[in-house]
Amino acid sequence: MRLLICPQEFKGSLTAEQAASAIARGARRALGLADVVATVVERPLADGGPGTLDILATLPRSSGAAGGMLRRANVTGPLGEAVTARFALLPRPDAPPLAVVESAQACGLLLLPAERRDPAHATTRGVGELIAAALAAGAREVVVGVGGSGTNDGGAGAARALGLSLRDVDGAPLAEGGAPLVGLARVELAPLSTALASALDGARLRIAVDVTSPLLGPLGATSVYGRQKGVDAALAPKLEAGLTRWAERCRDDLSVDIEEPAGAGAGGGLPAGLLAVAATSGATASVESGAAFVGDAVGLAAAARRADLVITGEGRLDAQSSFGKSTAHAADVAIAAARPCLAVCGELEVLPPGIADAEEAGSGRSREEAMHLAPELVSQAAERLVTRYLKRGVRRRGR
Secondary structure, eight states: OEEEEEOOOOOBBBOOHHHHHHHHHHHHHHHHTTOOOOOEEOOOSSSSSSTTTHHHHHSSGGGOOOEEEEEEEEETTTTTTTEEEEEEEEEEETEEEEEEETHHHHHBBSSSOOGGGGTTOOOHHHHHHHHHHHHHOOOEEEEOOOSSBBBOOOTHHHHHTTTEEEEEESSOOOOOSSSGGGGGOEEEEEOOOOHHHHHHHTTTEEEEEEEEOOOTTTSHHHHHHHHHHTTTTTTHHHHHHHHHHHHHHHHHHHOOOSSSSSSTTTTHHHHHHHHHHHHHHHHHEEEEEHHHHHHHHHHHHHHHHHHEEEEEEEEEEEGGGGGTOOOHHHEEEEEEEEOOOOEEEEESOOOOOOOEEEEEESTTSSSHHHHHTTTHHHHHHHHHHHHHHHHHHHHHHHO
């Protein structure tokens, strides 16, 4: 029997690699107790958010995946402080290297303790600076992983780092962040260095998102995802008004639609700013699934075809899991390969389509205790899940 283990991170407790290892340990125990000879293959996943770089850059070449090298750049952090962020260069035989930028490295919640979260003023400027660094390193195609951000500025900060100027009614530069966008009077092209202007011209930006939300409205950046960044009921209308103003000015001043594209609301609206940059710089930009990009890079479809059973997982399986998350992508890949798919999770609210069964690791424990004991609890949950699967298979064969 051949098992494919392909979870994403269990946010706050296990990286995707750690989760895969824990699930594999539990699966092997269940298989050993049932006297089933098995090969267990681990393919940790990500959806463009935290962990994407480590997965892509550290996989062995023998896996058939695109291993690469990590570079570092000093960029602007979410609240204006300097941070050291990483990006990956993935070598290609007949083309310049493909760069992968993980936006959370520059503007992620992971950089902001709960008491410092400030979605009104947090900026994505550092993401634009990371893209510029990747282009300077020789890339002509940059995948920008969008997920886990602590920002709600519609990508305005990133756009400013890549050639747009945002002005208030007096012509002064607008302050950073989502809240000041309410006072946006005009968007203009800003002078760029010759090197950056040349690098952007003809470059391709692939914006890898974990959700398909629009920029505005009840399903948009502020309404759905603002709370996890610290947006309260008093701030939400101001941020929504700021993003609305940003979309209006891009349309009127640049003839660019940043409001309608699916996925423009991911990462606090970061794709919207990158779409504006592409339309005014000679670059091209597209929005795509981050989970599908990582899955393709690690050879997920081929691994699923070689497997007899696929096991994925994440910290919480809920309604959002079906919209762009790696667990849903793993289930889709399993369906395409005509393989059963199971899941291990910390908490189970909704079983996403394509996942036949799931097992909670944190059942009966407080969230804090479950997260602290995550490696062993996830392993035990995987053992229960695989044991149940094997027993059901025995019953079906006995009928």
